[in-house]
Amino acid sequence: MANPITSSKTIESATTDKVFGYLSGEGLTRSFSKFARNIVVPVFALFVFLMLWDSGAKQVQTSLGALPGPDAVWIQTQALYDEHNAERDKEAAFYERLQKRVDKAEAAGKPQEKIDKIKNRQYTGPETFFDQVITSLVTVMTGFILASLIAIPLGIIIGMSQTLYQAFNPIIQLFKPVSPLAWLPLVTMVVSAVYVTNDPMFSKSYLTSAITVTLCCLWPTIINTAVGVSGVSKDLINVSKVLRLSWFTKTSKIVIPSSIPMIFTGLRLSLGIGWMVLIAAEMLAQNPGLGKFVWDEFQNGSSNSLARIMVAVLAIGFVGFILDRAMLMLQRSVNWDKNAILR
Amino acid sequence: MKSYLEIDHVGITFPTDNGPLTVLEDVHLSVNEGEFISLIGHSGCGKSTVLNIVAGLLQSTNGGVVLENKEVTDPGPDRAVVFQNHSLLPWLSVYDNVKLAVDQVFKKSKSKAERDEWVRHNLELVHMSHALNRKPDEISGGMKQRVGIARALAMEPKVLLMDEPFGALDSLTRTHMQDSLMEIQATLNNTVIMITHDVDEAVLLSDRIIMMTNGPNATIGEILEVDLERPRDRLGLAEDPHYNHYRAEVVKFLHERHQHGEAQPQAAKTQEQVGDPEETPPLSLVSGG
Numbered sequence A: 001m002a003n004p005i006t007s008s009k010t011i012e013s014a015t016t017d018k019v020f021g022y023l024s025g026e027g028l029t030r031s032f033s034k035f036a037r038n039i040v041v042p043v044f045a046l047f048v049f050l051m052l053w054d055s056g057a058k059q060v061q062t063s064l065g066a067l068p069g070p071d072a073v074w075i076q077t078q079a080l081y082d083e084h085n086a087e088r089d090k091e092a093a094f095y096e097r098l099q100k101r102v103d104k105a106e107a108a109g110k111p112q113e114k115i116d117k118i119k120n121r122q123y124t125g126p127e128t129f130f131d132q133v134i135t136s137l138v139t140v141m142t143g144f145i146l147a148s149l150i151a152i153p154l155g156i157i158i159g160m161s162q163t164l165y166q167a168f169n170p171i172i173q174l175f176k177p178v179s180p181l182a183w184l185p186l187v188t189m190v191v192s193a194v195y196v197t198n199d200p201m202f203s204k205s206y207l208t209s210a211i212t213v214t215l216c217c218l219w220p221t222i223i224n225t226a227v228g229v230s231g232v233s234k235d236l237i238n239v240s241k242v243l244r245l246s247w248f249t250k251t252s253k254i255v256i257p258s259s260i261p262m263i264f265t266g267l268r269l270s271l272g273i274g275w276m277v278l279i280a281a282e283m284l285a286q287n288p289g290l291g292k293f294v295w296d297e298f299q300n301g302s303s304n305s306l307a308r309i310m311v312a313v314l315a316i317g318f319v320g321f322i323l324d325r326a327m328l329m330l331q332r333s334v335n336w337d338k339n340a341i342l343r
Numbered sequence B: 001m002k003s004y005l006e007i008d009h010v011g012i013t014f015p016t017d018n019g020p021l022t023v024l025e026d027v028h029l030s031v032n033e034g035e036f037i038s039l040i041g042h043s044g045c046g047k048s049t050v051l052n053i054v055a056g057l058l059q060s061t062n063g064g065v066v067l068e069n070k071e072v073t074d075p076g077p078d079r080a081v082v083f084q085n086h087s088l089l090p091w092l093s094v095y096d097n098v099k100l101a102v103d104q105v106f107k108k109s110k111s112k113a114e115r116d117e118w119v120r121h122n123l124e125l126v127h128m129s130h131a132l133n134r135k136p137d138e139i140s141g142g143m144k145q146r147v148g149i150a151r152a153l154a155m156e157p158k159v160l161l162m163d164e165p166f167g168a169l170d171s172l173t174r175t176h177m178q179d180s181l182m183e184i185q186a187t188l189n190n191t192v193i194m195i196t197h198d199v200d201e202a203v204l205l206s207d208r209i210i211m212m213t214n215g216p217n218a219t220i221g222e223i224l225e226v227d228l229e230r231p232r233d234r235l236g237l238a239e240d241p242h243y244n245h246y247r248a249e250v251v252k253f254l255h256e257r258h259q260h261g262e263a264q265p266q267a268a269k270t271q272e273q274v275g276d277p278e279e280t281p282p283l284s285l286v287s288g289g
Helices: A014-023 A025-059 A070-107 A112-119 A129-160 A162-175 A180-194 A204-230 A234-242 A247-285 A290-300 A305-334 B047-055 B094-105 B112-125 B141-154 B171-188 B199-205 B234-238 B241-257
Strands: B005-016 B019-031 B036-040 B062-067 B159-163 B191-196 B208-212 B220-225
Touching: A025 A070, A070 A112, A070 A129, A070 A305, A129 A162, A129 A204, A129 A247, A129 A290, A129 A305, A162 A204, A180 A204, A180 A247, A204 A247, A234 A247, A247 A290, A247 A305, A290 A305, B005 B047, B019 B047, B019 B062, B019 B220, B036 B047, B036 B199, B047 B159, B047 B191, B094 B112, B094 B141, B112 B141, B141 B159, B141 B171, B171 B199, B171 B234, B191 B199, B199 B241, B208 B241, B220 B241
Parallel strands: B036 B191, B036 B208, B159 B191
Antiparallel strands: B005 B019, B005 B062, B208 B220
């Protein structure tokens, strides 16, 4: 092994280098200041925030009592978790009883259709908070994926033709700022009129919410894709001309890869908007997700309601954050421009 | 005998807001097979426009280009272009960049294994075999330009068009690239049209130097035959009186008779290079070496 007295630079290994860095006083201060910046500062800021929240919330009196502080919210978080477990236990117990009845019926030699009828019974207990988070996620992803499937091809076509861009631009600019609340009544009526079936695969509230999300998160993806496609370097277009690439090869080998960074910027913006829109849409459409949870608690008006709504607010923020991080990671993994700083 | 490539009285006029602007007028040039031609002139004299017309990327207003008795109307791999800023696809590896061209050009005539072999062969030619899987972002500017040259050579063009291929490189890398290009040229004997700003580069590489007058209405001012024996050696030529004579001819043309409109005489610099007035201060006369 290397002699520890020699300068750390003579040693190749990065780990030993680091160890020496820690041992020397300078390295220690540097690593400490890094630790302070990355851990201590955010934790301290969070602590200050909680203090301000706690003292500020007590000052605001409502008909349902004072605004909940962090402690009340924490209690309600646990309560929601307990309710979730209790509901799951009840569900398990239900299916256990059901199985016993099926066994009994089979033992008694009842006809097959009767047994099937028993078997097909579903548990119909209320959805828990965590079920509602899942419902919201499924709904927003449906709307988002639907929007992406429309917006990316449309954006590519618009971006490739100056004429089409001029044609579509005013329409896009007109619809881009429209609030989801304005779309919702229209979407509700259209879904009710068009989606008529005796054996619905999806509930209408789910479709209404998802389509509203689609309508609101189409635009950033269309615009960014079009900008990305129209901004393909002229030199690369010349390369494709010299090679006489077909339209399809040119699009798949040059235009789309080149605009991937912009497409993902658009997708990330879209998903962020979609998640915000979803909560409003669920409130009005009564889709059993986080939006409905907030609305139901508001209507419920118990002394715990405000704290439970606050739990939902934090959950909405947290899920939104996770969605954004996931998109960022996806964006980083597909981005060919490794020098681009994405945050 | 009919020449291999005929640039036949080509002129081009662009419509602008202030009326039509004639950039090129009556450019006439016959190029023989295997000949190395340099186009030299001040910025804005339409050198690149000539090249783009031969490439088919621009359509001439008057006259036309005939390659092997066929008129050029659109771009094609028989007139491969090496672009100044390499123009490699940044999301493809070095190998895949060349492969894209090879697959496109030899789709029908070569088997998959032959195409793979051909890609590797061309990268070997420019000494880039060690970096097949690197992305353009991960290699130096000179290496990128090597790959750009390999891509163009891999198309087996009838004419190789080079638009200031080494203009963006530092002077040391540039001399390496020039030597490499001479070496490749000695083996393949391509027909080449190269645009350059660099007097030494033009004299060292070319069989003929086409000196262009200033635009608008630019045309060919003078043609200089460079009758130096090949292979040429940079060090040996530095002292060669013929070489210095050719060099002086080009410098005289550029700086005495066709001084750039905006160029002002300035203190001598050690290396002649016709600067782009927007980027570098205009250059001036130096006693011929």
